[in-house]
Amino acid sequence: MAISPFPDMGIARVDRASEIVIVSHSNVVYWWPAWVAGYLIAALTYFQGSVVQVGGTSVAQIHPSNNPGLMFILVVMSLIVFTNARLRGVYSVLTLVTVAFITVLFAWLGWWDAILNAIPSLSAKANIGFYLVFSTALLIIWLVSFFVFDRLSYWTIRPGQLSQISLIGGGTQNYDTQGVRFERREQDYFRHIVLGFGAGDVVFHGKEFPSGSIVIPNVSFIADKARNIERLVVIKPDA
Numbered sequence: 001m002a003i004s005p006f007p008d009m010g011i012a013r014v015d016r017a018s019e020i021v022i023v024s025h026s027n028v029v030y031w032w033p034a035w036v037a038g039y040l041i042a043a044l045t046y047f048q049g050s051v052v053q054v055g056g057t058s059v060a061q062i063h064p065s066n067n068p069g070l071m072f073i074l075v076v077m078s079l080i081v082f083t084n085a086r087l088r089g090v091y092s093v094l095t096l097v098t099v100a101f102i103t104v105l106f107a108w109l110g111w112w113d114a115i116l117n118a119i120p121s122l123s124a125k126a127n128i129g130f131y132l133v134f135s136t137a138l139l140i141i142w143l144v145s146f147f148v149f150d151r152l153s154y155w156t157i158r159p160g161q162l163s164q165i166s167l168i169g170g171g172t173q174n175y176d177t178q179g180v181r182f183e184r185r186e187q188d189y190f191r192h193i194v195l196g197f198g199a200g201d202v203v204f205h206g207k208e209f210p211s212g213s214i215v216i217p218n219v220s221f222i223a224d225k226a227r228n229i230e231r232l233v234v235i236k237p238d239a
Contacts (some may be wrong), residue, residue: 020228022155022202025218028145029085030195031138037075038135041068047126060127067107068122074103082191095190155216159235162204162214168236177233180206184226198223202232223227 045068049061063069078099106109153166162175183203192199200222204214219225 018158018232020157020214020225020232021191022225022229024153024155024216024219024221025150025199026094026145027218028142029077029150029218029220030083030191034076034079035135035138035142035193037072038131038138041072042128044068045131049128060129062125062127063217066124071103072126073105073124079195080194082188099201103181108180142164150206157229157232159232162233175204175206175208175236177204180204180233181207182226182230182233184222186221192222196220202226202229208231 041063045061045063049063051060054064082095152168153164156163156165157177160177162177162180164173166172181204183205185201185203187193187200196218198221199218201215201217202219202222203216205212206214
């Protein structure tokens with residue numbers, strides 16, 4: 001049965017009863033808030049900013065406050081932390097709420113401008129062109145990564161068989177799932193649930209695997225797939 005080379009949204013059910021295709025996404029999939037925030041701040045700068053001149057040359061509109069620039073920096077910094085640090089359960093929620101509270105509180109009280117003004121020549125202001133160029137570049141990277149690069153290698157699960165398929169080179173690795181134990185790891189609330197729209201990591205434990213287990217990270221909508229994966233792993237091929 002033919003399989004689409006680019007499975008849709010992390011999973012494509014070629015046959016709901018006999019096969020599931022899973023795509024493991026890179027951490028780039030969690031970076032959509034960066035380009036969304038960039039476009040929103042660009043729009044804010046367009047409506048509230050003013051044109052300034054540097055060295056006699058007009059520069060595109062710049063927002064009069066440091067708040068938009070600092071907000072954008074904090075969004076990017078938070079994404080770096082949350083997509084690399086493993087904060088699971090309540091720790092992820094507490095960290096997210098604390099960062100958001102401090103950021104909004106300082107902006108509302110106007111402390112960000114006061115902090116930056118205390119240091120000569122320090123500013124977080126950027127013109128509208130910076131936000132548009134940076135956000136567009138991130139958007140292109142996100143789209144290419146999600147719809148192309150991540151789908152060059154994917155996994156298929158059939159009754160009694162787990163396979164890794166690589167489109168470049170046409171390589172395929174097959175594993176017998178007899179005696180294999182399936183595990184869905186605890187989700188990081190912010191990274192998996194909020195940024196990844198219900199993504200998660202899955203692990204297959206078995207003696208046949210080279211290192212004793214196979215980890216497939218960042219699988220989209222894992223909650224809807226877990227039951228079907230468990231069912232297919234334990235079914236024998238002749239069943």
